[in-house]
Amino acid sequence: MVLTRTATESSENVCSTFGSRYVRTTLPKYEIGESSIPKEAAYQIIKDELMLDGNPRLNLASFVTTWMEPECDKLIMDSINKNYVDMDEYPVTTELQNRCVNMIARLFNAPLGETETAVGVGTVGSSEAIMLAGLAFKRNWQNKRKAEGKPYDKPNIVTGANVQVCWEKFARYFEVELKEVKLSEGYYVMDPDKAAEMVDENTICVAAILGSTLNGEFEDVKRLNDLLVKKNAETGWNTPIHVDAASGGFIAPFIYPELEWDFRLPLVKSINVSGHKYGLVYAGIGWVVWRAQADLPDELIFHINYLGADQPTFTLNFSKGSSQIIAQYYQLIRLGFEGYKNVMENCRENMVVLKEGLEKTERFNIVSKDEGVPLVAFSLKDHSFHNEFEISEMLRRFGWIVPAYTMPADAQHITVLRVVIREDFSRTLAERLVADIVKVLHELDTLPSKISRKMGTEGLLGDGKAKKVEREILMEVIVGWRKFVTDRKKMNGVC
Amino acid sequence: MVLATNSDSEEHLHSTFASRYVRALCIRFENRFKMPDNSMPKDAAYQVINDELMLDGNPRLNLASFVTTWMEPECDKLIMDSVNKNYVDMDEYPVTTELQNRCVNMIANLFHAPVGEDEAAIGCGTVGSSEAIMLAGLAFKRKWQQRRRAQGLSTDKPNIVTGANVQVCWEKFARYFEVELKEVKLSEDYYVMDPAKAVGMVDENTICVAAILGSTLTGEFEDVKLLNDLLAQKNAETGWETPIHVDAASGGFIAPFLYPDLEWDFRLPWVKSINVSGHKYGLVYAGVGWIVWRTKEDLPEELVFHINYLGADQPTFTLNFSKGSSQIIAQYYQFIRLGFEGYKNIMENCMDNARRLREGIEMTGKFNILSKDIGVPLVAFCLKDSSKHTVFEIAEHLRKFGWIIPAYTMPADAQHIAVLRVVIREDFSRGLADRLITHIIQVLKEIDGLPSRIAHIAAAASVSGGEAKTAKMSLEDITKYWKRLVEHKRNIVC
Numbered sequence: 005m006v007l008t009r010t011a012t013e014s015s016e017n018v019c020s021t022f023g024s025r026y027v028r029t030t031l032p033k034y035e036i037g038e039s040s041i042p043k044e045a046a047y048q049i050i051k052d053e054l055m056l057d058g059n060p061r062l063n064l065a066s067f068v069t070t071w072m073e074p075e076c077d078k079l080i081m082d083s084i085n086k087n088y089v090d091m092d093e094y095p096v097t098t099e100l101q102n103r104c105v106n107m108i109a110r111l112f113n114a115p116l117g118e119t120e121t122a123v124g125v126g127t128v129g130s131s132e133a134i135m136l137a138g139l140a141f142k143r144n145w146q147n148k149r150k151a152e153g154k155p156y157d158k159p160n161i162v163t164g165a166n167v168q169v170c171w172e173k174f175a176r177y178f179e180v181e182l183k184e185v186k187l188s189e190g191y192y193v194m195d196p197d198k199a200a201e202m203v204d205e206n207t208i209c210v211a212a213i214l215g216s217t218l219n220g221e222f223e224d225v226k227r228l229n230d231l232l233v234k235k236n237a238e239t240g241w242n243t244p245i246h247v248d249a250a251s252g253g254f255i256a257p258f259i260y261p262e263l264e265w266d267f268r269l270p271l272v273k274s275i276n277v278s279g280h281k282y283g284l285v286y287a288g289i290g291w292v293v294w295r296a297q298a299d300l301p302d303e304l305i306f307h308i309n310y311l312g313a314d315q316p317t318f319t320l321n322f323s324k325g326s327s328q329i330i331a332q333y334y335q336l337i338r339l340g341f342e343g344y345k346n347v348m349e350n351c352r353e354n355m356v357v358l359k360e361g362l363e364k365t366e367r368f369n370i371v372s373k374d375e376g377v378p379l380v381a382f383s384l385k386d387h388s389f390h391n392e393f394e395i396s397e398m399l400r401r402f403g404w405i406v407p408a409y410t411m412p413a414d415a416q417h418i419t420v421l422r423v424v425i426r427e428d429f430s431r432t433l434a435e436r437l438v439a440d441i442v443k444v445l446h447e448l449d450t451l452p453s454k455i456s457r458k459m460g461t462e463g464l465l466g467d468g469k470a471k472k473v474e475r476e477i478l479m480e481v482i483v484g485w486r487k488f489v490t491d492r493k494k495m496n497g498v499c
Numbered sequence: 500m501v502l503a504t505n506s507d508s509e510e511h512l513h514s515t516f517a518s519r520y521v522r523a524l525c526i527r528f529e530n531r532f533k534m535p536d537n538s539m540p541k542d543a544a545y546q547v548i549n550d551e552l553m554l555d556g557n558p559r560l561n562l563a564s565f566v567t568t569w570m571e572p573e574c575d576k577l578i579m580d581s582v583n584k585n586y587v588d589m590d591e592y593p594v595t596t597e598l599q600n601r602c603v604n605m606i607a608n609l610f611h612a613p614v615g616e617d618e619a620a621i622g623c624g625t626v627g628s629s630e631a632i633m634l635a636g637l638a639f640k641r642k643w644q645q646r647r648r649a650q651g652l653s654t655d656k657p658n659i660v661t662g663a664n665v666q667v668c669w670e671k672f673a674r675y676f677e678v679e680l681k682e683v684k685l686s687e688d689y690y691v692m693d694p695a696k697a698v699g700m701v702d703e704n705t706i707c708v709a710a711i712l713g714s715t716l717t718g719e720f721e722d723v724k725l726l727n728d729l730l731a732q733k734n735a736e737t738g739w740e741t742p743i744h745v746d747a748a749s750g751g752f753i754a755p756f757l758y759p760d761l762e763w764d765f766r767l768p769w770v771k772s773i774n775v776s777g778h779k780y781g782l783v784y785a786g787v788g789w790i791v792w793r794t795k796e797d798l799p800e801e802l803v804f805h806i807n808y809l810g811a812d813q814p815t816f817t818l819n820f821s822k823g824s825s826q827i828i829a830q831y832y833q834f835i836r837l838g839f840e841g842y843k844n845i846m847e848n849c850m851d852n853a854r855r856l857r858e859g860i861e862m863t864g865k866f867n868i869l870s871k872d873i874g875v876p877l878v879a880f881c882l883k884d885s886s887k888h889t890v891f892e893i894a895e896h897l898r899k900f901g902w903i904i905p906a907y908t909m910p911a912d913a914q915h916i917a918v919l920r921v922v923i924r925e926d927f928s929r930g931l932a933d934r935l936i937t938h939i940i941q942v943l944k945e946i947d948g949l950p951s952r953i954a955h956i957a958a959a960a961s962v963s964g965g966e967a968k969t970a971k972m973s974l975e976d977i978t979k980y981w982k983r984l985v986e987h988k989r990n991i992v993c
Contacts, residue, residue, distance in 0.1 A: 047576065057595055060583045087561075092905075107532060287584070303674070321818075325784060343538035
């Protein structure tokens with residue numbers, strides 16, 4: 005007699021995902037599992053875990069684009085399996101990159117003839133772009149020094165202390181000394197005069213930022229250029245300028261066209277811009293353009309010959325996806341000059357709305373300027389009971405991710421909250437944010453201050469010693485707090 | 500009187516190809532370098548770009564590339580959902596960061612890194628093996644400098660020893676980071692780095708020896724074990740402590756599944772770091788690579804940046820900063836979806852299809868096979884007789900059918916050998932293999948019917964020469980011309 009068996013195994017593949025055994029086993033975390041699992045289960049499990057990530061569109065810490073039109077999403081998906089570096093296999097994609105480089109070079113007023121090709125390249129982001137630009141400066145400077153018979157073992161670069169972390173990386177990885185112009189309270193960008201002063205014969209370039217990460221301000225590149233022209237005439241060192249226009253490069257040309265910061269200034273030899281910030285493309289694309297062929301030493305360029313076609317390349321990365329390049333081209337022709345201008349003007353409007361909303365609460369100082377990257381950096385007027393880090397924490401409850409940072413040296417005692425206005429941050433969201441900040445302030449007002457709690461504990465732990473004078477306790481608290489804030493390592497490492 | 504003009508108000512009714520945008524000024528060739536002044540509708544922009552891109556090669560028929568060209572639709576969905584997540588925002592996207600850490604640990608374990616049960620592996624995700632190799636090289640350079648300074652010796656002439664078959668990123672690393680590249684030359688029939696010659700070239704300034712698991716040209720695995728043993732001997736004699744880096748860009752996701760007994764990874768004591776491309780046999784789209792170090796000591800702390808967002812400390816050591824999260828998530832998807840058995844099945848299928856292709860090519864009787872059986876699943880083959888036609892012509896003719904098969908010359912000292920190379924990826928099925936063989940046979944027949952280009956050149960040379968050249972001189976001209984043409988080709992595809 006044959007006993008009938010219930011077909012429990014064959015029903016495996018008809019189990020709904022959440023009914024299957026895969027959602028009640030621990031997935032391997034540190035070692036690849038022995039067996040495969042169905043693709044639906046894999047998809048669902050990962051998707052569910054990722055629900056606990058922050059919502060990218062509410063991430064107000066980042067300048068990086070978080071929304072694109074569905075048509076562009078389609079182009080992105082269609083090209084996701086194209087390896088950008090296969091130039092001979094995908095000549096149209098390569099051509100699109102070249103067009104983008106040329107459009108951007110002309111947007112920055114590079115001295116090019118109508119049909120002349122610009123010198124530049126697409127990168128994974130401004131970090132790679134800056135490293136390439138730095139490499140070019142270093143090599144040019146070395147060649148110059150060698151020709152003069154002088155030592156070339158101590159190159160340095162002059163920037164403001166407000167630089168993004170990639171400059172520090174460049175300095176450390178490529179063995180160049182970083183000479184930082186310190187900030188001061190109320191002045192949060194690089195002072196051109198101090199910078200020009202710090203230049204010496206070993207300076208490979210001075211890096212100015214168009215759109216400081218901390219408060220969105222544009223540095224005065226024109227003044228830097230004029231001062232350096234004078235100094236170069238005296239010393240003969242020919243120190244060039246690089247403009248880190250990661251954020252500002254796609255803002256200034258559209259809403260501040262008279263501002264001279266680009267190749268219109270003769271000492272500016274290279275500029276980088278992030279396609280994935282106000283270039284309005286998803287993360288993963290940057291651009292670097294040089295003024296002329298002479299500014300990019302040929303020895304750094306590799307020539308790849310596929311079946312006869314010569315393509316010069318100069319990037320740190322090799323294989324990468326083509327999607328963002330195509331997306332950048334889409335944006336450039338879809339929006340055109342007027343489209344970008346409209347988007348930037350909207351951003352600036354919404355920034356003003358947010359700023360005015362914050363000013364009305366009368367609890368904040370606005371640290372960002374009106375002219376610059378559309379963001380609002382603000383700090384509390386009164387720090388005695390609560391601080392910006394607490395506000396940032398409480399805003400998370402509503403879903404907003406608003407970072408709090410301390411300024412770099414010498415303004416480390418200043419803490420700011422910063423909201424970046426991106427293309428997809430509409431006026432409604434701005435008003436909602438203000439309302440939520442007001443709610444948070446009310447809540448904090450009712451809570452005992454973390455500082456006063458500390459004071460209270462101190463009193464309780466007084467093990468029989470004479471009670472300290474109130475003022476001394478207050479001083480201890482202030483010192484402790486300052487130390488806590490200063491101890492936080494570099495906070496401004498978000499681009 | 501107001502004249503009614505309807506043309507603008509009906510704009511949005513026009514189908515894309517009826518609209519004025521497909522003949523707009525801004526997309527004309529002569530205006531391609533300038534940003535258009537005005538916007539255009541998104542459907543028009545989409546269509547215009549989509550149509551131009553039709554003229555690109557078909558990625559799946561691109562047999563030159565090791566890089567993945569197909570993933571499951573579920574994964575495509577995960578990719579699209581995370582395309583707007585900036586991977587570097589670690590505090591905002593802690594789960595994505597956690598997934599990266601899990602991948603690093605899985606890969607380190609796969610490579611037998613000596614990591615304890617509760618210890619975290621040392622490594623990170625990169626944009627590709629180029630970045631991974633530069634980071635590894637940086638770590639070696641810095642460690643070597645530290646060691647030399649401690650001994651009071653000079654640190655101005657670091658060098659790295661590799662085979663001449665290295666991928667271009669090693670040359671980039673050498674040039675950009677000012678390290679001398681000492682290449683072990685190849686020879687006919689030996690297309691990888693000879694361990695004995697390599698160790699012979701090691702001196703006190705050598706920061707590391709780089710071995711390749713899966714040479715770009717022939718897919719061969721270099722003998723890392725022999726290199727390790729020879730180097731161990733030399734290190735014992737000299738005290739230089741020269742380490743090994745294994746560039747397992749292709750082989751790292753093949754060897755553990757098909758050749759688990761092959762010792763090439765951290766099981767060998769002198770191997771200090773390994774890189775692998777997630778976007779090759781890691782089976783993810785272009786844009787992800789991995790680097791793992793043996794232990795904490797192998798990554799100098801001074802190269803690591805600590806970023807504190809709202810209190811959480813996250814150490815980072817990458818050249819790139821902002822980048823998309825999609826590929827990291829896709830890599831994790833593949834690891835848990837496929838598991839060990841899944842990867843093994845795929846690699847075995849690839850090897851089967853490679854074998855089938857190789858047999859088909861051999862049966863034509865016109866080719867020599869250069870690739871080995873053990874290694875990356877690819878078939879590299881050259882013509883037995885290159886006097887009338889060349890592999891470059893064959894590659895050209897195959898394009899007609901849609902196949903993109905590259906022809907390369909070997910690096911020094913085997914530059915006179917030109918090969919065709921077909922890479923077998925996950926999505927290259929048996930059906931495609933059979934079809935390719937049919938087309939190759941067809942192309943051979945076609946070419947045989949054509950006059951030889953070389954004879955054509957000889958004729959042209961003798962006509963333009965003025966004086967009548969002797970037959971012998973023409974042959975010399977031809978050989979010189981050919982050598983020049985061939986030497987220009989560089990073999991740089993990963």
